[in-house]
Amino acid sequence: MTTRLAIFDCDGTLVDSQANICMAMEHAFEEAGLVPPSRHATRRIVGLSLVEAMRQLLPDAEDALHVDLAERYKQAFFTLRGNGLVDEPLYDGIAGVLSELDEKGWLLGVATGKSDRGLARCLDHHGIKGLFVSLQTADRHPSKPHPSMVYEALADAGVDAGQAVVIGDTVYDIHMGRAAGCRTIGVGWGYHPLSELGEAGADHLVETMEELRLALEDGA
Numbered sequence: 001m002t003t004r005l006a007i008f009d010c011d012g013t014l015v016d017s018q019a020n021i022c023m024a025m026e027h028a029f030e031e032a033g034l035v036p037p038s039r040h041a042t043r044r045i046v047g048l049s050l051v052e053a054m055r056q057l058l059p060d061a062e063d064a065l066h067v068d069l070a071e072r073y074k075q076a077f078f079t080l081r082g083n084g085l086v087d088e089p090l091y092d093g094i095a096g097v098l099s100e101l102d103e104k105g106w107l108l109g110v111a112t113g114k115s116d117r118g119l120a121r122c123l124d125h126h127g128i129k130g131l132f133v134s135l136q137t138a139d140r141h142p143s144k145p146h147p148s149m150v151y152e153a154l155a156d157a158g159v160d161a162g163q164a165v166v167i168g169d170t171v172y173d174i175h176m177g178r179a180a181g182c183r184t185i186g187v188g189w190g191y192h193p194l195s196e197l198g199e200a201g202a203d204h205l206v207e208t209m210e211e212l213r214l215a216l217e218d219g220a
Contacts, residue, residue, distance in 0.1 A: 005157045006101055006216060007134075007150060007182070009168035010112035011046050012190030015088040015122060018043055020080060027076035028069050043191040047113045047170045049143035050074070077118070088122050091189055093209035095128060101216065102131050107157045109134035111149035111166070111176065116140075133157055145175035150182060165216065174200040185215050 011017045022039045029036040037057050045053040050070035058065065080086050101108060108131050112119055116139045123129035134156035136149035154164055166177025169190020177184035178201050186197030188207040198205055204215035 002163060003107060003159050005107045005109060005153065005159045005164040007109040007111050007153050007164060007166045009047060009173045010110055010114055010119060010122065012169035013167060013187055014094055015090055017088040018191065020086050020088060021046055024073050024077040024080060028072035031072050032069055046191045047144055047172045049113050049138035052143035090126050097209055097212060098128060098131050108132045109136065109153040109157065111136045111153060113138045113144060144172035145179060147176050147180035150176055150180035171196055171200040174202045185212065187212065
């Protein structure tokens with residue numbers, strides 16, 4: 001049987017973390033004496049590495065400020081977690097999809113803008129870390145949509161791009177997957193609308209877990 005690899009984004013695809021991200025962003029900007037971005041603006045940059053996210057939010061600012069805000073964000077998120085305020089629930093049904101893919105012989109990976117520590121805590125909390133053969137984060141790669149994370153996941157799994165699919169909720173995920181030569185699936189329960197994922201070139205657009213199951217099998 002041909003080995004197949006499914007590479008999932010995390011925030012907005014596996015887990016709903018927007019409340020945490022928005023709170024941490026607001027704290028970071030306030031600590032720097034700046035007016036925080038709107039929550040809509042913050043949701044738009046979910047998936048990017050932190051410095052690139054700050055660059056998108058404040059395109060006219062100096063690089064030093066982008067780096068400073070990224071560090072402030074990390075500290076804010078750490079404080080929120082220490083106060084028990086971080087909640088990253090799995091989307092309903094996604095755990096079942098992952099288990100079914102694993103049972104069918106798929107290999108699973110993650111490509112995320114989270115840090116190594118943040119991703120490990122998230123997956124450990126939900127008891128699903130052991131399902132993944134490759135965990136790629138912003139700590140070791142350029143920001144999405146650069147395909148570096150996908151290339152490394154392909155290498156870890158020992159498959160080529162033709163046997164892999166990238167699943168995500170943002171245009172950054174779709175552009176990343178396409179740049180690596182993979183099939184792509186855009187999900188409608190995250191932070192960018194399906195219309196934008198379609199314009200980005202997603203091969204499939206899904207709104208439910210059942211549609212995701214069907215899309216994963218299509219062309220597999």
